[in-house]
Amino acid sequence: MDRREVLQWIGGAVGIHALAGVSPKRLMAIGRAVHEKQQALLVLNAHQNHTVTTLAEHIIPETDTPGASATRVNEFIDLLLAEWCDDVERERFLRGLADVDTRSLNTFGDVFVHTTPDRQIALMSGLDAEVTALRDVNGEADDHFFARMKWFTLYGYYTSEIGQTQELQSSIIPGRYDPCGPLHRDTPGEW
Amino acid sequence: MQQRSFDAIVVGSGMTGGWAAKELTEHGLDTLVLEAGPPIDPDVDFVEHEPVWSFRYRGLGDRRQLAETQPVQRTCYACDEAASKFFVNDVENPYTHDDDKPFAWIRGRHVGGRSIMWARQSYRWSDLDFEANARDGFGVDWPIRYGDLAPWYDYVERFAGISGRPEGLSQLPDGQFLPAMPLNCVEESLREGIARGFGRDRVLTIGRTAVLTENHNGRAACHYCGPCHRGCVTRSYFSAVNATLPAAAETGRMTLRPNSVVAEILYDQTRDRARGVRVIDRETREEMVFTGRIVFMCASALESARILLNSKNTRFPTGLGNTSGELGRNLMDHTMGGGARATMRGFEDRDSFGRRPNGIYIPRFRNVTESHPDFLRGYGFQGGAGRPGWSRGTTMPGFGADFKHALRTPGPWQVTFYGFGECLPRNDNYVELDPAKVDAWGIPALKIHCSWSGNERAMLQDMSVTAAEMLEAGGAQDIETFVQDNPPGLTIHEMGTARMGRDPQTSVLNANNQMHDVQNIFVTDGAAMASSACQNPSLTYMALTARACDYAVERMRRGEL
Numbered sequence: 001m002d003r004r005e006v007l008q009w010i011g012g013a014v015g016i017h018a019l020a021g022v023s024p025k026r027l028m029a030i031g032r033a034v035h036e037k038q039q040a041l042l043v044l045n046a047h048q049n050h051t052v053t054t055l056a057e058h059i060i061p062e063t064d065t066p067g068a069s070a071t072r073v074n075e076f077i078d079l080l081l082a083e084w085c086d087d088v089e090r091e092r093f094l095r096g097l098a099d100v101d102t103r104s105l106n107t108f109g110d111v112f113v114h115t116t117p118d119r120q121i122a123l124m125s126g127l128d129a130e131v132t133a134l135r136d137v138n139g140e141a142d143d144h145f146f147a148r149m150k151w152f153t154l155y156g157y158y159t160s161e162i163g164q165t166q167e168l169q170s171s172i173i174p175g176r177y178d179p180c181g182p183l184h185r186d187t188p189g190e191w
Numbered sequence: 192m193q194q195r196s197f198d199a200i201v202v203g204s205g206m207t208g209g210w211a212a213k214e215l216t217e218h219g220l221d222t223l224v225l226e227a228g229p230p231i232d233p234d235v236d237f238v239e240h241e242p243v244w245s246f247r248y249r250g251l252g253d254r255r256q257l258a259e260t261q262p263v264q265r266t267c268y269a270c271d272e273a274a275s276k277f278f279v280n281d282v283e284n285p286y287t288h289d290d291d292k293p294f295a296w297i298r299g300r301h302v303g304g305r306s307i308m309w310a311r312q313s314y315r316w317s318d319l320d321f322e323a324n325a326r327d328g329f330g331v332d333w334p335i336r337y338g339d340l341a342p343w344y345d346y347v348e349r350f351a352g353i354s355g356r357p358e359g360l361s362q363l364p365d366g367q368f369l370p371a372m373p374l375n376c377v378e379e380s381l382r383e384g385i386a387r388g389f390g391r392d393r394v395l396t397i398g399r400t401a402v403l404t405e406n407h408n409g410r411a412a413c414h415y416c417g418p419c420h421r422g423c424v425t426r427s428y429f430s431a432v433n434a435t436l437p438a439a440a441e442t443g444r445m446t447l448r449p450n451s452v453v454a455e456i457l458y459d460q461t462r463d464r465a466r467g468v469r470v471i472d473r474e475t476r477e478e479m480v481f482t483g484r485i486v487f488m489c490a491s492a493l494e495s496a497r498i499l500l501n502s503k504n505t506r507f508p509t510g511l512g513n514t515s516g517e518l519g520r521n522l523m524d525h526t527m528g529g530g531a532r533a534t535m536r537g538f539e540d541r542d543s544f545g546r547r548p549n550g551i552y553i554p555r556f557r558n559v560t561e562s563h564p565d566f567l568r569g570y571g572f573q574g575g576a577g578r579p580g581w582s583r584g585t586t587m588p589g590f591g592a593d594f595k596h597a598l599r600t601p602g603p604w605q606v607t608f609y610g611f612g613e614c615l616p617r618n619d620n621y622v623e624l625d626p627a628k629v630d631a632w633g634i635p636a637l638k639i640h641c642s643w644s645g646n647e648r649a650m651l652q653d654m655s656v657t658a659a660e661m662l663e664a665g666g667a668q669d670i671e672t673f674v675q676d677n678p679p680g681l682t683i684h685e686m687g688t689a690r691m692g693r694d695p696q697t698s699v700l701n702a703n704n705q706m707h708d709v710q711n712i713f714v715t716d717g718a719a720m721a722s723s724a725c726q727n728p729s730l731t732y733m734a735l736t737a738r739a740c741d742y743a744v745e746r747m748r749r750g751e752l
Binding site: 076079124129132150151154160161174175176178180184 | 240242243244247248249250251253254255372373374375376378379413414415416538540541542543544545546547580581582584585586588589590591592594595596599600601
């Protein structure tokens with residue numbers, strides 16, 4: 001369905017209220033540019049990419065909906081590192097990534113991706129506690145690697161097609177405004 | 192040099208240019224509409240339904256490109272990854288300001304101008320506003336009163352489609368409203384709490400907005416998709432592209448010429464009239480002249496002032512129509528950003544659905560019936576209540592399956608009241624042509640001198656106090672006040688640079704937006720404003736434009752123009 005058809009359909013004789021009965025999936029097809037192609041990595045090397053992918057999947061794991069790695073959040077993070085971050089932010093992130101391995105080697109005798117999932121989660125819990133402590137003291141922890149990693153992962157996941165359609169069940173065209181309805185996952189005002 | 196003649200020339204195709212185009216063509220005038228920027232094709236350019244994942248940076252924007260080419264424009268919330276194309280390139284369109292007086296000039300140069308990205312809030316002024324200058328002596332008295340404009344408010348509201356709730360308040364007259372959008376349950380509860388605490392003195396109502404709540408004049412009702420500033424393929428909100436320009440085109444009498452940068456108005460000294468405009472083609476840099484019997488300046492407060500200042504000649508050595516010396520002076524913008532935010536308990540099992548493109552409004556209550564000791568005039572609040580979704584996870588402890596599932600339930604209800612205050616007209620807030628800077632087309636750039644006065648600063652402080660009082664009366668908890676320091680310009684309500692007035696010695700325009708000095712020039716954008724009130728100004732610009740067109744056409748019929 002192209003944009004012009006949609007325009008005629010929602011502006012035309014059918015009327016706006018007819019939208020309420022149409023499946024969100026069909027509405028999401030509007031103007032879609034689906035990125036199915038695997039993209040070459042721009043900044044992360046294979047090991048860094050493996051580490052980022054593993055961290056991200058622990059942050060947003062697969063449950064009854066897909067997790068972060070199914071949305072290829074690693075590629076989005078790689079893109080932001082390459083084209084969106086400045087040099088200082090990129091270097092800080094890559095240093096933080098190396099530090100994850102240093103901590104893993106010191107504690108478990110192996111790099112992060114080669115240690116067990118339980119140990120990976122334990123290490124990440126330590127990092128998360130550091131972020132929480134920093135926030136308690138400073139009000140923010142934006143420069144901490146794990147704060148940035150979590151932000152990248154959440155943003156990348158929830159703005160992906162899977163995040164939007166399966167996890168958030170978001171409708172691009174709600175078709176109505178209900179001022180006081182039951183709870184739902186599609187929060188107004190957020191992508 | 193190419194030269195063509197028209198009955199009327201309209202400079203600008205946005206909020207007011209669209210209205211001038213519609214009114215003049217519907218009155219039978221062969222009208223040329225000149226737009227400095229490119230054309231807009233809604234089918235291609237309006238991208239409000241593109242899913243976020245289809246954008247390269249998923250809505251975060253091309254940060255490096257923005258820093259390079261839109262360092263000023265990016266400070267506007269609406270200049271996002273999808274809509275940054277509706278904002279000017281700051282390198283091609285430079286301006287300067289004093290180092291210690293920052294000014295954010297947010298501009299759209301394309302057919303429709305800023306009417307595409309505007310926030311759509313639409314409020315009438317009252318005599319509290321039109322009499323303000325006369326009452327306290329700042330600025331010059333408005334040459335009109337509410338009664339002069341009321342029928343024109345009716346007229347433009349009926350066409351544009353303004354949804355809102357009648358409240359019967361003298362300081363914010365009701366209009367020709369389409370059904371109001373509803374308040375959500377928390378906002379409704381705050382309305383009741385504020386009414387208990389403050390009676391009819393302070394009223395929380397739904398925003399009055401140029402968004403259709405039912406089908407209207409061939410345009411479809413809103414479908415609550417949310418990001419209006421990216422355009423609207425169903426034409427559900429008012430913009431020049433959605434409403435006035437199509438009406439003008441329908442008459443067959445409009446010639447719309449995009450890519451037409453107006454460099455100056457040409458003045459015929461023997462007839463003491465403007466004879467036309469000199470235009471530079473944006474793409475080819477070719478120069479051309481268009482002539483017309485009347486000229487409507489609708490290029491925005493600052494652009495219209497700039498063109499007039501640049502139209503110097505021996506009769507008007509400091510700018511066309513500047514006998515008073517007031518051209519470019521009395522620049523105002525609303526002061527914004529005093530207020531408070533809080534949490535509301537209760538309604539945990541409820542949430543709103545759909546992205547309502549509108550918030551709440553608390554009309555002015557200061558200096559309405561009593562005098563405030565710290566400042567003149569007043570302010571209103573906008574804002575609303577909502578529940579945060581997944582994004583709060585970025586600063587929430589934890590990760591993993593439980594964390595992911597916890598984010599499926601929205602966070603607690605949050606409320607914000609954000610103030611917008613009146614700015615006094617002051618002679619020392621002014622613009623001039625910068626002798627050392629030109630834009631990409633060789634036209635002198637503006638040098639802007641503008642800063643807030645103590646009156647605006649005092650108002651910001653008071654906003655934070657009264658916002659907190661009302662949140663408390665409404666039953667909110669964890670109330671936090673704020674007082675931001677926003678530069679003038681960022682509210683994007685700049686106005687006043689060719690003010691209306693009764694006396695040609697102290698004002699540029701008369702009661703009909705007609706230049707005192709040159710009778711066939713009308714200025715109907717924000718430049719015409721003699722004071723700023725605290726309401727969002729676009730609806731008043733629309734009404735003034737329609738009224739001025741009616742007057743101009745009548746004068747032409749009588750052979751006086």
